[in-house]
Amino acid sequence: MNYDVFNGDADGLCALHQLRLAYPVKAELVTGVKRDIKLLDRVQAGAGDWVTVFDISLDSNRSRLMQLLEAAVHVEYFDHHYAGEIPRHINLVSHIDVSADVCTSILVDRSLEGRFRLWAVVAAFGDNLGQSTRSLVGSMGLAESQIEQLAGLGKYLNYNGYGDSVDDLHFHPAKLYEEMKPYPDPFDFIARSTAFNLLAAGFRDDMAMAGSLLPLSEEPCHAAYLLPDAPWARRVVGVFANRLATDHPSRAHAVITPTRHGDYAVSVRAPIAKPEGADMLCMKFETGGGRKAAAGINRLPMDELDRFLAIFAEQFD
Incomplete structure (x- = not known):
């Protein structure tokens, strides 16, 4: 059995989406709001199962990760958060880089040699990695209007991940991934998906409320x-x-x-x-x-x- 474990923000969504566009598998999705990071605790995998992890701290999930590895579960781990010491284990493949100018989707993009780079650009905008994002798009020949569209999508996907619980969100992250799944090209998602329009409207309304806030x-x-x-x-x-x-x-x-x-x-x-x-x-x-x-x-x-x-x-x- 396969498990895809991912942060519910733009980076987690786009990292998962890129990898599964390249290597589609039937998998149980394990996710939550952005701050729900101890997601491996929910994974009940056994010997021979495959768990792929995106955009949650290895250090925060270390105990459960070691249990899974010792139970002969195969784990592939993509992340850019603080990891501490990375375990050396025959069942673990890790792609971890905690540099300030990368996000998890950039790590997936590297492993796929840029096959679905537009989605990595979306994630990098969502993670507010301005300079890294410009470096990604530098050789892609995109018009400024297209870059702005990708930046908007990144913001909206990231916005949807924040809440005290999934009840605060416009879309459960697993549902939002299913909305993204048919689209190898984010421009098609922007043009055709009703989810994009709902997120854009919610973002505008909520940020208008935030505009009146004064600093503490x-x-x-x-x-x-x-x-x-x-x-x-x-x-x-x-x-x-x-x-x-x-x-x-x-x-x-x-x-x-x-x-x-x-x-x-x-x-x-x-x-x-x-x-x-x-x-x-x-x-x-x-x-x-x-x-x-x-x-x-x-x-x-x-x-x-x-x-x-x-x-x-x-x-x-």
Whole structure:
């Protein structure tokens, strides 16, 4: 049996889509909201089964990964988040690069030698990798209007991945993948899929709400925003953080939202001008992790907000 395990954001979706366009298999899909990263805990694979993993931290899934490998499960792992020590095991094939200028879909693109590169471009835009994305499209002969279309799709797919639970999302990520599956070319998806239009409309409405927000704290080198307890706010947290980062490339940003558990979810973006430190900051908290340029804390206790803000300011001053 095959299992495809993927982050529910643009990068996870596009990484999976590229690989399965090249190597289609019937697989059980295991996914969730963007912050639902311990996905291997849901995989009940046995000896001889194949598990392919996209865009979730190996370090966060280490215990279950080792159990699967020792049970003679074959695992192929594509990721760009903090991994710690990568296990050496006969049943593991890893494609891991934690450089700030790559995303998981770029790693899949490398393994496929660019066969479905347009989808890697979509993912890179979704992950806010501006310079890397321009490098990808440099030799493709795309018009600026086409590049803008791919950038929009990346934003919308990424936007759909954020929420406290899948109930906050416009599409369950597994359903959204099924919507993407018939389209080797993202321009055809944009032109023909009703999912694209629904995501675009939802994005515009939610970002219009975010446009009126004022910062909780603001300094030349960093700013933090506290969003209201509402589904639209939980959906925009990632794309709002990316927009702030793009609009103020020399400044770090933290976007904080209340969760249904009575704590906070936090998205952190390092300055685009110096894309590092976000992962190290978030890993100082129990449920934190991510990558150098963009990271997060899944559940920050309310009484730790002031401590977080102080460490955030110290990190990026």
